[in-house]
Amino acid sequence: xxxxxxxxxxxxxxxxxxxxxxxxxxxxxxxxxxxxxxxxxxxxxxxxxxxxxxxxxxxxxxxxxxxxxxxxxxxxxxxxxxxxxxxxxxxxxxxxxxxxxxxxxxxxxxxxxxxxxxxxxxxxxxxxxxxxxxxxxxxxxxxxxxxxxxxxxxxxxxxxxxxxxxxxxxxxxxxxxxxxxxxxxxxxxxxxxxxxxxxxxxxxxxxxxxxxxxxxxxxxxxxxxxxxxxxxxxxxxxxxxxxxxxxxxxxxxxxxxxxxxxxxxxxxxxxxxxxxxxxxxxxxxxxx
Amino acid sequence: xxxxxxxxxxxxxxxxxxxxxxxxxxxxxxxxxxxxxxxxxxxxxxxxxxxxxxxxxxxxxxxxxxxxxxxxxxxxxxxxxxxxxxxxxxxxxxxxxxxxxxxxxxxxxxxxxxxxxxxxxxxxxxxxxxxxxxxxxxxxxxxxxxxxxxxxxxxxxxxxxxxxxxxxxxxxxxxxxxxxxxxxxxxxxxxxxxxxxxxxxxxxxxxxxxxxxxxxxxxxxxxxxxxxxxxxxxxxxxxxxxxxxxxxxxxxxxxxxxxxxxxxxxxxxxxxxxxxxxxxxxxxxxxxxxxxxxxxxxxxxxxxxxxxxxxxxxxxxxxxxxxxxxxxxxxxxxxxxxxxxxxxxxxxxxxxxxxxxxxxxxxxxxxxxxxxxxxxxxxxxxxxxxxxxxxxxxxxxxxxxxxxxxxxxxxxxxxxxxxxxxxxxxxxxxxxxxxxxxxxxxxxxxxxxxxxxxxxxxx
Numbered sequence: 001x002x003x004x005x006x007x008x009x010x011x012x013x014x015x016x017x018x019x020x021x022x023x024x025x026x027x028x029x030x031x032x033x034x035x036x037x038x039x040x041x042x043x044x045x046x047x048x049x050x051x052x053x054x055x056x057x058x059x060x061x062x063x064x065x066x067x068x069x070x071x072x073x074x075x076x077x078x079x080x081x082x083x084x085x086x087x088x089x090x091x092x093x094x095x096x097x098x099x100x101x102x103x104x105x106x107x108x109x110x111x112x113x114x115x116x117x118x119x120x121x122x123x124x125x126x127x128x129x130x131x132x133x134x135x136x137x138x139x140x141x142x143x144x145x146x147x148x149x150x151x152x153x154x155x156x157x158x159x160x161x162x163x164x165x166x167x168x169x170x171x172x173x174x175x176x177x178x179x180x181x182x183x184x185x186x187x188x189x190x191x192x193x194x195x196x197x198x199x200x201x202x203x204x205x206x207x208x209x210x211x212x213x214x215x216x217x218x219x220x221x222x223x224x225x226x227x228x229x230x231x232x233x234x235x236x237x238x239x240x241x242x243x244x245x246x247x248x249x250x251x252x253x254x255x256x257x258x259x260x261x262x263x264x265x266x267x268x269x270x271x272x273x274x275x276x277x278x279x280x281x282x283x284x285x286x287x288x
Numbered sequence: 289x290x291x292x293x294x295x296x297x298x299x300x301x302x303x304x305x306x307x308x309x310x311x312x313x314x315x316x317x318x319x320x321x322x323x324x325x326x327x328x329x330x331x332x333x334x335x336x337x338x339x340x341x342x343x344x345x346x347x348x349x350x351x352x353x354x355x356x357x358x359x360x361x362x363x364x365x366x367x368x369x370x371x372x373x374x375x376x377x378x379x380x381x382x383x384x385x386x387x388x389x390x391x392x393x394x395x396x397x398x399x400x401x402x403x404x405x406x407x408x409x410x411x412x413x414x415x416x417x418x419x420x421x422x423x424x425x426x427x428x429x430x431x432x433x434x435x436x437x438x439x440x441x442x443x444x445x446x447x448x449x450x451x452x453x454x455x456x457x458x459x460x461x462x463x464x465x466x467x468x469x470x471x472x473x474x475x476x477x478x479x480x481x482x483x484x485x486x487x488x489x490x491x492x493x494x495x496x497x498x499x500x501x502x503x504x505x506x507x508x509x510x511x512x513x514x515x516x517x518x519x520x521x522x523x524x525x526x527x528x529x530x531x532x533x534x535x536x537x538x539x540x541x542x543x544x545x546x547x548x549x550x551x552x553x554x555x556x557x558x559x560x561x562x563x564x565x566x567x568x569x570x571x572x573x574x575x576x577x578x579x580x581x582x583x584x585x586x587x588x589x590x591x592x593x594x595x596x597x598x599x600x601x602x603x604x605x606x607x608x609x610x611x612x613x614x615x616x617x618x619x620x621x622x623x624x625x626x627x628x629x630x631x632x633x634x635x636x637x638x639x640x641x642x643x644x645x646x647x648x649x650x651x652x653x654x655x656x657x658x659x660x661x662x663x664x665x666x667x668x669x670x671x672x673x674x675x676x677x678x679x680x681x682x683x684x685x686x687x688x689x690x691x692x693x694x695x696x697x698x699x700x701x702x703x704x705x706x707x708x709x710x711x712x713x714x715x716x717x718x719x720x721x722x723x724x725x726x727x728x729x730x731x732x733x734x735x736x737x738x739x740x741x742x743x744x745x746x747x
Contacts, residue, residue, distance in 0.1 A: 125547060126547050127546050255398075
């Protein structure tokens with residue numbers, strides 16, 4: 001009977017495994033193989049050994065792309081990571097209007113990413129953009145935003161933060177609702193201020209979710225593509241070329257699919273190692 | 289359920305899955321004496337008359353060639369999806385691709401050599417060599433046939449010219465005159481002149497400018513001992529002069545506005561909105577100007593590409609029809625027959641030309657644009673007369689372009705790793721236009737260093 005149940009379960013699993021295997025695992029395996037091949041997608045692919053990786057390492061844009069990606073990730077952590085926590089705590093404290101606030105904060109997530117990015121492209125227009133128009137009213141600017149190597153990357157981070165904060169806020173709000181109210185009551189009885197309650201009750205209680213959100217954010221921001229692709233195409237002067245944009249250029253501009261796959265695999269390996277190290281280091285933090 | 293039964297179930301499921309997967313594989317395109325080809329480029333449903341004309345042409349072609357079956361698609365060229373469609377066996381047999389693509393497609397052997405099939409075409413001996421040049425490889429073989437070709441020129445807003453006190457019938461003929469006109473046109477929210485700089489358009493337009501300053505982007509001189517290898521000629525002078533000219537317009541004259549990260553679409557949209565006085569563009573941008581961006585036909589002006597110093601050349605743009613390298617010999621022959629029937633015939637047969645012009649005019653698409661003739665005057669003359677009867681463009685606005693472009697040499701895209709070169713030059717153009725202290729020579733030196741190994745690898 002137990003064996004019969006197991007077989008039935010396996011049968012039900014087959015469609016899911018097939019679909020998942022076909023659309024997720026198979027492309028991953030093909031990418032890894034492609035990283036070691038030379039192909040024009042017409043003739044049979046030939047084994048290229050480590051040639052694609054050598055091409056990659058010889059490209060001066062690689063170092064720049066890695067540096068830019070790290071800068072994006074770093075800025076997104078500084079600006080984009082604390083903001084949703086702050087907003088979630090603020091909204092959980094609201095007595096009225098929290099529903100409206102949730103809608104407003106989540107609204108950017110509903111807007112299709114490319115539409116949102118194109119909207120920000122207009123916001124950032126140095127001639128007639130919304131930001132320069134508004135700042136001009138108070139005598140500030142005009143600022144070059146995307147037109148300057150110094151401001152372009154922070155401008156991308158600002159848009160990405162606006163677009164992505166809503167989802168994180170909802171997750172934090174859900175986590176906050178599970179914090180036992182007795183802890184706050186006890187802290188209040190002990191005379192703790194709102195900041196001490198936040199520091200000594202809220203954040204420790206959120207620690208497991210904070211750790212996993214941090215990891216997910218790092219993985220997501222390492223793979224930033226839409227913002228630099230639509231807003232700047234890596235410019236000005238390659239200051240916003242990211243690793244994913246470089247992969248795109250290898251594959252779809254230059255038709256060098258092997259090198260594109262080699263860089264994809266390298267990025268996946270780096271992220272996997274990073275995740276493993278991070279999880280190992282933080283294994284005990286979430287439960288302490 | 290016992291174990292053997294469950295194994296049978298699982299085996300059955302796997303066989304079913306394998307059979308389903310097998311259904312996805314394509315057919316060879318040749319069954320019982322009939323050759324089937326897929327052809328891209330069918331006009332969209334929004335151009336109903338032209339689409340009907342296309343489908344009528346398919347029916348007429350199939351009637352005249354009973355052993356050939358055509359499956360048309362309205363897929364437009366997209367480099368992002370082409371590779372995956374090619375790998376999946378879904379790319380069409382006949383592709384229509386922009387002139388920026390053939391060098392890469394030829395180098396990657398993704399399009400077929402059509403030299404043998406072309407020899408049997410009507411008027412094969414009458415081809416203008418300039419028309420075949422864009423899809424001719426460094427090996428001398430022809431990999432595509434022209435669909436439409438035009439020389440890049442100076443697109444300008446006639447209303448802004450008049451407003452600035454300039455004569456729209458005497459547009460700038462040199463880059464010095466462009467600079468002077470841009471200074472007069474520039475004002476609040478209006479750029480006198482703009483340059484596209486992203487998605488490889490910066491390199492593309494700088495290439496046209498360099499040609500007009502008397503230079504080229506790649507050369508074979510000096511390496512004869514290594515065969516016919518190309519090296520970059522970015523440091524030969526004209527490219528630097530072009531960049532210095534842009535730098536002066538941007539920083540000394542402040543006549544290029546503040547936005548220096550425009551795509552081709554951005555630039556054409558802003559031009560139609562009256563925010564740009566001049567830009568380097570193509571005659572067929574007139575179609576997008578009127579239909580996509582609602583520009584006023586009377587305000588659209590185009591002149592030949594301005595020249596400077598020793599310059600007497602322009603860059604060719606347009607579309608060519610190529611054949612998927614995976615096509616069989618029979619499909620290749622059928623594909624060339626179709627290309628001749630649909631794309632070439634209206635260029636040598638006045639009746640076919642007039643029929644197409646009538647359909648385009650009914651769809652409010654531009655008729656009478658001054659494109660490059662594919663054949664010599666004896667063949668092209670009667671065709672042009674037939675089309676001219678149905679012209680719906682402000683013909684006088686194209687007169688400066690027609691008058692001066694024919695005096696120029698039509699030069700094709702850089703033959704090796706053109707997209708790599710354009711990518712590196714995007715960075716140089718952006719540097720010069722966004723950073724006041726950027727030195728054009730330094731930026732070109734960096735670009736030349738970046739493309740040197742890529743050119744080497746591509747040969």
